[in-house]
Amino acid sequence: MTRPRILITETLGQEGIDLLREVADVDAYDLLPKEQLPEIIDNYDAVIVRSAHRLPRETLIGHPRLKVVARAGSGVDNVDLKTCTELGIAVINAPGANAVAAAEQAFAHMLAILRNVHLGDAHVRSGEWSRKKFLGGELHERRLGIIGFGKVGREAARIANGFRMKVYAYDPFVADEIFQAHNVTRMETLEELLPVSDILTLHTPKSGPQIGLDLLSTLPAGAIVINVARGGMIDEEALATLMDTGHLLGVGLDVFSQEPPPADFPLFRHPRAVLTPHLGGSTHEAMTGVAVMTAQGVIAALQGLTPPNIVNVPVPPLTPDEFGMLDEGARIVGRIFAQMHRTLHAPIVLSLKGPIPKNALPWLKQTVLAAILNEQLADRVNAVNALVKAEEQGLKLLVEERDANALPTLALRLEGHPETTTEVSLENHVPRLRRINGVAVDLPWPDIALMTVHDDAPGVVGKVGTLVGQYGINIGNLHLGRQENNHQALMILSLDQTVPDDLVRDLNQITDIHHVFVF
Ligand SMILES: NC(=O)c1ccc[n+]([C@@H]2O[C@H](COP(=O)([O-])OP(=O)(O)OC[C@H]3O[C@@H](n4cnc5c(N)ncnc54)[C@H](O)[C@@H]3O)[C@@H](O)[C@H]2O)c1
Numbered sequence: 319m320t321r322p323r324i325l326i327t328e329t330l331g332q333e334g335i336d337l338l339r340e341v342a343d344v345d346a347y348d349l350l351p352k353e354q355l356p357e358i359i360d361n362y363d364a365v366i367v368r369s370a371h372r373l374p375r376e377t378l379i380g381h382p383r384l385k386v387v388a389r390a391g392s393g394v395d396n397v398d399l400k401t402c403t404e405l406g407i408a409v410i411n412a413p414g415a416n417a418v419a420a421a422e423q424a425f426a427h428m429l430a431i432l433r434n435v436h437l438g439d440a441h442v443r444s445g446e447w448s449r450k451k452f453l454g455g456e457l458h459e460r461r462l463g464i465i466g467f468g469k470v471g472r473e474a475a476r477i478a479n480g481f482r483m484k485v486y487a488y489d490p491f492v493a494d495e496i497f498q499a500h501n502v503t504r505m506e507t508l509e510e511l512l513p514v515s516d517i518l519t520l521h522t523p524k525s526g527p528q529i530g531l532d533l534l535s536t537l538p539a540g541a542i543v544i545n546v547a548r549g550g551m552i553d554e555e556a557l558a559t560l561m562d563t564g565h566l567l568g569v570g571l572d573v574f575s576q577e578p579p580p581a582d583f584p585l586f587r588h589p590r591a592v593l594t595p596h597l598g599g600s601t602h603e604a605m606t607g608v609a610v611m612t613a614q615g616v617i618a619a620l621q622g623l624t625p626p627n628i629v630n631v632p633v634p635p636l637t638p639d640e641f642g643m644l645d646e647g648a649r650i651v652g653r654i655f656a657q658m659h660r661t662l663h664a665p666i667v668l669s670l671k672g673p674i675p676k677n678a679l680p681w682l683k684q685t686v687l688a689a690i691l692n693e694q695l696a697d698r699v700n701a702v703n704a705l706v707k708a709e710e711q712g713l714k715l716l717v718e719e720r721d722a723n724a725l726p727t728l729a730l731r732l733e734g735h736p737e738t739t740t741e742v743s744l745e746n747h748v749p750r751l752r753r754i755n756g757v758a759v760d761l762p763w764p765d766i767a768l769m770t771v772h773d774d775a776p777g778v779v780g781k782v783g784t785l786v787g788q789y790g791i792n793i794g795n796l797h798l799g800r801q802e803n804n805h806q807a808l809m810i811l812s813l814d815q816t817v818p819d820d821l822v823r824d825l826n827q828i829t830d831i832h833h834v835f836v837f
Pocket residue numbers: 392393394413414416417420465466467468469470471488489490491492521522523524525526527546547548572573596597598599600
């Protein structure tokens with residue numbers, strides 16, 4: 319197999335590059351000129367960007383080789399997710415890997431403003447020494463208002479508690495217990511939060527609230543506003559206006575509606591606006607964490623796996639063991655079922671037994687659908703685009719949950735046709751085939767399997783064994799089963815080597831054999 323090619327468009331931590339180079343040929347740029355990305359993207363299996371590049375639809379389409387797009391960071395607002403999902407391109411990010419760095423950056427801005435760090439520094443360098451010009455304020459006892467109580471927002475709360483601030487937060491999508499656990503007072507609306515925020519700090523994705531002059535005017539006089547999340551969500555003109563009037567003491571921005579900001583950026587005129595060039599994730603520690611998490615996700619996605627940091631598949635919060643087991647079981651049951659039923663004219667029923675967590679269902683459904691459709695379509699199908707492809711095919715997958723106390727089992731059948739059931743159980747970390755096309759079997763599922771459906775007559779097993787031996791292929795295990803209704807039998811062989819096409823052709827020439835399947 320040829321090694322995949324990976325393009326890195328902006329500086330990535332060396333630890334991540336080293337991991338990628340173990341499995342792929344990597345072209346790494348400190349900053350690829352923006353106009354070059356669309357020209358060269360066609361040559362790569364995976365592309366890793368940070369914040370300087372955008373990946374809109376027109377850059378993503380028409381590159382069959384491209385399988386993975388990664389954002390080395392948390393926000394994926396510069397990637398067209400919908401297009402990636404439609405094309406089966408896995409989108410990877412590094413959630414949380416730079417959350418501490420971003421939260422600390424917010425506090426760097428707060429302290430710089432409150433203690434005049436940047437102004438004092440310039441003052442001393444100019445040869446002056448006046449202390450009364452730079453009387454500051456303390457974080458201690460000040461009220462911090464956090465918008466967006468996710469990974470960065472919670473880190474900010476932890477730091478604020480250390481400074482003994484009073485912490486308030488607004489995030490309608492987070493449970494009460496999380497606020498309580500962080501010693502934070504929950505606010506129900508922005509209208510409630512802003513008037514009690516001596517310092518307001520924003521930590522939502524770009525899809526979060528837009529905050530304009532009206533709302534900002536409700537901040538207490540002398541307030542400070544910090545944005546290290548995404549540019550333009552807090553109206554920059556409005557911030558400058560409130561600095562002009564003296565309503566705000568300071569503004570700290572790490573992100574801008576246009577990066578870099580234009581020469582006439584309104585806050586340039588205010589010395590108490592502390593502005594940094596999108597440095598929130600730029601610490602050695604965060605760069606390493608982001609690079610490693612991104613590289614691991616890209617490598618797994620290139621191998622067709624579903625890493626926990628894939629953005630466009632609803633990965634459930636399971637342990638790696640639980641996840642791996644269900645993932646393997648879902649792929650096996652889908653693949654076998656689809657091979658047995660090439661035309662799927664009725665809805666398919668996915669029947670679940672045992673302790674399979676509810677929050678795993680959306681992902682499980684997508685993984686099973688992908689395994690089925692992969693056997694049928696020439697296009698790339700994976701858990702990313704399985705729903706889109708299933709809809710295109712008019713394929714319906716119904717889910718039924720049965721005995722929760724049974725062994726964990728995944729089964730597929732055509733609705734109304736129990737004789738089509740393929741079932742895989744997942745006990746003891748080994749997927750076992752329990753039923754195939756309605757016939758009870760019991761074998762640990764091998765990496766390579768050959769199955770024949772033949773007349774239930776003497777001599778067939780011997781003929782198959784001899785032929786497989788003539789091809790120099792070792793049989794690890796052999797399993798027989800009977801289809802009582804039509805006097806047919808099936809035989810499944812676990813093999814030590816892959817099955818050549820010629821062997822399949824020769825097996826098909828044995829008169830008693832009706833079908834040969836290779837898994
Ligand atoms: N400056 C940087 O270099 C830097 C570094 C890291 C993260 N970031 C940015 O910081 C932001 C937060 O990152 P994160 O990792 O904490 O993300 P996250 O997904 O963990 O948390 C975001 C939170 O915002 C909440 N939210 C969404 N819409 C909201 C709304 N309308 N009102 C209130 N809350 C809302 C969500 O419920 C979630 O809890 C993102 O925009 C990310 O891109 C910037």
